[in-house]
Amino acid sequence: MSLQSLVPGPEPKVTSRVSTGAEGRCRVALAGFGTVGRSAARLLQDAAREVELVAILNRDVDRKRVDWVDGAVRWTDSIEEVLDRPIDVFIELIGGRSPAEDWIRRALARGISVVTANKQVIARDGASLLDAAAANDCHLRFEAAVAGGVPVIRAIESGLAGDRLTRVAGILNGTCNYILTKMEREGTAFADALREAQALGYAEANPSQDIDGFDAQAKLAILAMVALGIQAPPDAIATRSIATVDGVDFRYARRLGCTIRQIAWAERNGDLELCAGVGPTLVPLESPLAAVNGSENLVSIQGRFGGETTFGGRGAGGDPTAVAVLSDVLTIARGARPAVRPRAERSARVSSDAATPYYVRFTVVDRPGIIAALASVFAKYEINIDAILQEPGFPASQRPFIVSLDAAPSAAVNAALAEIGAFDFHLVPMLAMPVLDGRAPAEVTA
Amino acid sequence: MSLQSLVPGPEPKVTSRVSTGAEGRCRVALAGFGTVGRSAARLLQDAAREVELVAILNRDVDRKRVDWVDGAVRWTDSIEEVLDRPIDVFIELIGGRSPAEDWIRRALARGISVVTANKQVIARDGASLLDAAAANDCHLRFEAAVAGGVPVIRAIESGLAGDRLTRVAGILNGTCNYILTKMEREGTAFADALREAQALGYAEANPSQDIDGFDAQAKLAILAMVALGIQAPPDAIATRSIATVDGVDFRYARRLGCTIRQIAWAERNGDLELCAGVGPTLVPLESPLAAVNGSENLVSIQGRFGGETTFGGRGAGGDPTAVAVLSDVLTIARGARPAVRPRAERSARVSSDAATPYYVRFTVVDRPGIIAALASVFAKYEINIDAILQEPGFPASQRPFIVSLDAAPSAAVNAALAEIGAFDFHLVPMLAMPVLDGRAPAEVTA
Numbered sequence: 001m002s003l004q005s006l007v008p009g010p011e012p013k014v015t016s017r018v019s020t021g022a023e024g025r026c027r028v029a030l031a032g033f034g035t036v037g038r039s040a041a042r043l044l045q046d047a048a049r050e051v052e053l054v055a056i057l058n059r060d061v062d063r064k065r066v067d068w069v070d071g072a073v074r075w076t077d078s079i080e081e082v083l084d085r086p087i088d089v090f091i092e093l094i095g096g097r098s099p100a101e102d103w104i105r106r107a108l109a110r111g112i113s114v115v116t117a118n119k120q121v122i123a124r125d126g127a128s129l130l131d132a133a134a135a136n137d138c139h140l141r142f143e144a145a146v147a148g149g150v151p152v153i154r155a156i157e158s159g160l161a162g163d164r165l166t167r168v169a170g171i172l173n174g175t176c177n178y179i180l181t182k183m184e185r186e187g188t189a190f191a192d193a194l195r196e197a198q199a200l201g202y203a204e205a206n207p208s209q210d211i212d213g214f215d216a217q218a219k220l221a222i223l224a225m226v227a228l229g230i231q232a233p234p235d236a237i238a239t240r241s242i243a244t245v246d247g248v249d250f251r252y253a254r255r256l257g258c259t260i261r262q263i264a265w266a267e268r269n270g271d272l273e274l275c276a277g278v279g280p281t282l283v284p285l286e287s288p289l290a291a292v293n294g295s296e297n298l299v300s301i302q303g304r305f306g307g308e309t310t311f312g313g314r315g316a317g318g319d320p321t322a323v324a325v326l327s328d329v330l331t332i333a334r335g336a337r338p339a340v341r342p343r344a345e346r347s348a349r350v351s352s353d354a355a356t357p358y359y360v361r362f363t364v365v366d367r368p369g370i371i372a373a374l375a376s377v378f379a380k381y382e383i384n385i386d387a388i389l390q391e392p393g394f395p396a397s398q399r400p401f402i403v404s405l406d407a408a409p410s411a412a413v414n415a416a417l418a419e420i421g422a423f424d425f426h427l428v429p430m431l432a433m434p435v436l437d438g439r440a441p442a443e444v445t446a
Numbered sequence: 447m448s449l450q451s452l453v454p455g456p457e458p459k460v461t462s463r464v465s466t467g468a469e470g471r472c473r474v475a476l477a478g479f480g481t482v483g484r485s486a487a488r489l490l491q492d493a494a495r496e497v498e499l500v501a502i503l504n505r506d507v508d509r510k511r512v513d514w515v516d517g518a519v520r521w522t523d524s525i526e527e528v529l530d531r532p533i534d535v536f537i538e539l540i541g542g543r544s545p546a547e548d549w550i551r552r553a554l555a556r557g558i559s560v561v562t563a564n565k566q567v568i569a570r571d572g573a574s575l576l577d578a579a580a581a582n583d584c585h586l587r588f589e590a591a592v593a594g595g596v597p598v599i600r601a602i603e604s605g606l607a608g609d610r611l612t613r614v615a616g617i618l619n620g621t622c623n624y625i626l627t628k629m630e631r632e633g634t635a636f637a638d639a640l641r642e643a644q645a646l647g648y649a650e651a652n653p654s655q656d657i658d659g660f661d662a663q664a665k666l667a668i669l670a671m672v673a674l675g676i677q678a679p680p681d682a683i684a685t686r687s688i689a690t691v692d693g694v695d696f697r698y699a700r701r702l703g704c705t706i707r708q709i710a711w712a713e714r715n716g717d718l719e720l721c722a723g724v725g726p727t728l729v730p731l732e733s734p735l736a737a738v739n740g741s742e743n744l745v746s747i748q749g750r751f752g753g754e755t756t757f758g759g760r761g762a763g764g765d766p767t768a769v770a771v772l773s774d775v776l777t778i779a780r781g782a783r784p785a786v787r788p789r790a791e792r793s794a795r796v797s798s799d800a801a802t803p804y805y806v807r808f809t810v811v812d813r814p815g816i817i818a819a820l821a822s823v824f825a826k827y828e829i830n831i832d833a834i835l836q837e838p839g840f841p842a843s844q845r846p847f848i849v850s851l852d853a854a855p856s857a858a859v860n861a862a863l864a865e866i867g868a869f870d871f872h873l874v875p876m877l878a879m880p881v882l883d884g885r886a887p888a889e890v891t892a
Contacts, residue, residue: 043608043751143605149752151605158604159589159597162489162772288758291737298756305489306595306769309759310744312734319751326608337781 026333029055029082031103032093033064036117036144039322040093041069047326050333057082079103083110089139089329092116101125108132108140113338115328117144117321123218123234126225127344139338141328146219147172147297149320150313151327156227156301163303165227169265169436172219174295174315175203175210176242176262180280181293184250184259190243202295202316213239213262213278220264220278225344227301228266230274236350237266240279244431249361251391252402256359256435258282259290263436267302269353272345277352282359282435288312289436357386357435358405358413363428366396370425374403381416383408398427407437472779475501475528477549478539479510482563482590485768486539487515493772496779503528525549529556535585535775538562547571554578554586559784561774563590563767569664569680572671573790585784587774592665593618593743595766596759597773602673602747609749611673615711615882618665620741620761621649621656622688622708626726627739630696630705636689648741659685659708659724666710666724671790673747674712676720682796683712686725690877695807697837698848702805702881704728705736709882713748715799718791723798728805728881734758735882803832803881804851804859809874812842816871820849827862829854844873853883 028051030041037058044053045068055074058064065075076082079099082090083106090107092114094100101121104114108129116122122129122142133140143153147170156165171177175197182193194211197203209215221234242262253260261283266276283290288310292298297315302308314320364370371388378385384406394400405413417432474497476487483504490499491514501520504510511521522528525545528536529552536553538560540546547567550560554575562568568575568588579586589599593616602611617623621643628639640657643649655661667680688708699706707729712722729736734756738744743761748754760766810816817834824831830852840846851859863878 039751047608149609149749150755151601154605155597155601155757158777159600159773160769161776162493162769163595286737286739288734288737291732291734293732303595303769305485305765307760307766309596309757311601311755311757313755314753320753323606323608323749323752327605330607331604335783337783 025050025052026089026329027052027054027085027087028089028091028329029053029057029085029087030091030093031057031079031082032095033058033061034093035318036321036325037093038066039318040091040325043322043326044329045070047330051326051329054087055082055085079106083107083112087112089113089115089332091325091329092118093325094118095120097121097124101129104129104140105132108136108138111136111138113139113141113332115139115141115144115325115332117142117325119145119215119218119222123221126222127231127346130344133338137338139332139336141331142222143328144321144324146222147299147311147313148315148317149323150297150299150311150315151324152223152299152301152311153226154331155309155311156223160301160303160306160309163306165301165303167265167267167302168220168223168227168299169263169289169302170220170223170299171261171289171292171297172216172264172299172315173210173213173262174297175207176216177292177297178202178295179211180242180245180260180262183245183247187247189247190245211243212241213264216262216264216278220266220276223264223299224266224274224276228268228274229344230268230272230347231344232274232276232347232350238277238279238352240277240433242280244429245280246361246400246431248391248400249359249431249433252361252389253282253359255389256282256387256404258284258435260433261289261292263289267354269351272347273349273351274347275351275354280433282433284436287436353410354434355407355409357407357437359402359433359435360405360417361400361402361431362426363398363400364425365427366399367425373423373425374420377416377419378403378405381408381412383412383416400428404435410434471496471498472535472775473498473500473531473533474535474537474775475499475503475531475533476537476539477503477525477528478541479504479507480539481764482767482771483539484512485764486537486771489768489772490775491516493776497772497775500533501528501531525552529553529558533558535559535561535778537771537775538564539771540564541566543567543570547575550575550586551578554582554584557582557584559585559587559778561585561587561590561771561778563588563771565591565661565664565668569667572668573677573792576790579784583784585778585782587777588668589774590767590770592668593745593757593759594761594763595769596743596745596757596761597770598669598745598747598757599672600777601755601757602669606747606749606752606755609752611747611749613711613713613748614666614669614673614745615709615735615748616666616669616745617707617735617738617743618662618710618745618761619656619659619708620743621653622662623738623743624648624741625657626688626691626706626708629691629693633693635693636691657689658687659710662708662710662724666712666722669710669745670712670720670722674714674720675790676714676718676793677790678720678722678793678796682793684723684725684798686723686879688726690875691726692807692846692877694837694846695805695877695879698807698835699728699805701835702728702833702850704730704881706879707735707738709735713800715797718793719795719797720793721797721800726879728879730882733882799856800880801853801855803853803883805848805879805881806851806863807846807848807877808872809844809846810871811873812845813871819869819871820866823862823865824849824851827854827858829858829862846874850881856880
């Protein structure tokens with residue numbers, strides 16, 4: 001049975017194809033039977049009143065087969081076989097760019113709606129895939145691709161539709177937040193906290209995607225597209241690693257009324273410039289971002305009229321991510337019209353320029369004249385020093401101290417730090433971090 | 447022009463009437479031109495590509511007329527005139543139960559969709575009004591009725607649709623949160639904090655709706671209907687006032703690792719029993735609810751699969767509330783299907799029973815034997831005492847101390863407190879507050 005619905009609105013009228021299977025249920029195929037896929041299959045079966053799981057696609061599928069899946073479900077390793085079936089929704093949970101992007105495109109080309117948790121594909125090809133979905137009058141939904149179980153994508157598209165969104169900032173990577181809160185609360189060293197995150201399964205054996213900011217970078221590119229209407233290549237967003245953050249930084253941050261979090265932020269700067277970055281950032285203790293514990297995520301959206309709205313919860317894990325997937329499927333099954341969204345504009349320029357306070361940690365051989373040398377360079381670039389702090393208990397031969405700077409353009413700070421970096425008194429490279437001050441933090445290259 | 451759309455799904459098929467005005471825009475009439483109404487009118491005019499504001503209804507309308515509203519808009523004080531016009535959406539912002547409920551019902555009866563911010567009407571008559579909307583195939587949307595600009599209603603209906611929600615807890619009244627954070631941070635006395643809230647326009651001259659919990663009670667009844675599928679008369683939800691909270695309670699709460707907030711909570715207890723309450727509650731400092739500042743709101747939703755998801759932001763104010771109103775209008779204008787929602791069941795019973803830790807403050811004339819008397823009553827009801835704390839600095843003639851109790855059924859705690867209340871050593875009535883411990887707090891009557 002296939003019903004037609006005519007939907008009006010300011011956009012050219014389209015005919016929304018919503019097919020349904022037996023007893024009017026939405027027919028779904030699931031690709032990828034890993035942790036999230038298994039959770040999704042369970043929830044889809046629980047939603048059998050509205051949804052009919054018809055096929056599961058996985059490599060080496062016989063190894064994956066489980067007895068709790070309904071006997072009528074077809075297990076296969078062939079994408080062709082899946083797409084040739086009469087299905088309404090294709091759920092892509094295999095991850096990675098290839099072949100996922102190709103599969104999504106092929107499904108959309110046949111008018112099959114797609115639900116995906118694939119941040120890499122949506123961050124890079126989301127805009128053109130959304131065009132393909134619109135051209136074929138079907139849905140492309142990806143709530144699970146950002147902040148797992150936290151329904152921030154639809155909150156932006158629908159709940160904040162009446163506002164003009166100016167900025168997004170968030171904790172988008174639970175692994176980094178787990179490591180940094182562990183360091184903060186238990187004084188654990190970075191390497192030990194990372195090992196523990198790996199032992200708990202929060203971090204991969206190669207943790208670079210998480211700690212160097214690439215995971216959050218892709219999620220941020222998606223948020224920028226949806227919230228700010230700017231499509232930017234994720235690689236153009238500056239990242240800094242949390243690996244150089246040390247226990248002493250938390251002591252100094254605390255003295256400044258802050259803690260340290262991996263923050264991803266983006267704002268529209270001028271018409272088509274996206275100003276964005278990902279990296280460790282000082283966060284005031286009274287910010288909701290400072291209260292995010294362990295592997296939780298939090299997204300803060302700034303609107304011109306509504307002010308700051310926050311969305312928090314579990315950013316990863318099989319069940320929370322599967323809730324996001326099923327919620328997307330149910331939105332389609334219940335006959336929603338594909339989202340009307342202003343076309344995301346391709347950004348002419350991605351920068352990380354912003355005027356923000358900074359924290360800079362120096363580790364030096366203590367000798368007279370160092371403060372004077374630093375101060376004269378900062379003065380040359382018209383950067384005000386807010387405070388200089390030195391915690392006791394370190395040997396004179398390797399003594400970390402910090403300089404906090406008043407809000408200054410990141411270009412000036414970067415230039416000053418490059419000049420200071422050339423001095424011969426550094427024992428450890430400087431660590432510079434922006435301070436979140438209600439505005440977006442700027443990124444520094446030091 | 448009127449288009450028909452046929453929408454499929456597991457529910458009986460309905461024909462969704464979506465009319466549109468000139469150039470395919472959604473025609474809107476606005477009733478109520480106060481703070482929120484004015485903000486809404488501005489945002490509606492900004493959204494002129496999709497929405498056409500055709501009429502503004504207010505008592506004594508000539509007094510309200512402003513020159514920045516488009517000249518084509520009809521100003522009137524007649525509901526008949528508004529409903530006789532060809533409009534698609536009626537926005538109700540007059541507040542109060544009468545005549546608002548009647549107007550909403552009349553609009554729905556004519557197949558006109560309704561967007562409202564009216565918590566009293568939705569809390570009491572929401573279920574029957576939703577039935578009326580469904581019978582007439584139009585929308586009844588009320589995002590603005592709970593937590594102002596925070597899009598929590600649609601998050602529940604759509605973003606968490608794939609989960610089974612078990613509990614809601616939140617800070618739903620910004621006035622109480624402003625007063626309590628002021629007391630916490632600046633040591634302000636309750637009466638002074640209330641006066642300040644009144645001076646700032648956060649609290650009414652008669653502040654009972656806020657501080658005694660009736661405002662949060664209505665919002666909680668709406669959340670329970672939407673999230674838990676139970677429709678309960680709001681008056682059946684137990685409330686306790688924040689007026690008896692004293693500065694010393696924050697000192698004791700801090701020693702227990704907590705602060706104090708007005709918390710509204712509800713959970714489904716058994717099949718059709720709603721367990722719910724509103725009142726001052728000890729909140730652990732690490733809870734996201736403890737980090738809510740000033741007049742902000744935060745709603746925490748517990749799902750069986752997704753865990754805890756939080757939604758925070760501005761709970762009141764013209765612009766944030768108007769964003770929620772416009773977002774609802776845009777959802778309708780963009781051709782969404784009226785929400786498919788499981789019919790909220792009428793609750794057989796509303797209780798506030800739960801097993802939870804308690805905080806009890808006693809103010810007594812100090813004399814031997816008081817602790818022994820309390821301890822023996824608690825022992826009789828099999829309630830464990832966790833700690834007894836007494837802050838220094840009070841005269842022996844009026845000395846507050848607190849007893850913290852391990853988790854115990856609220857019925858047992860209430861019985862014990864009734865017995866203890868009969869002793870003759872009280873100088874001030876006891877203050878008992880539940881402690882939020884990840885589970886719903888119970889309500890006590892003391």
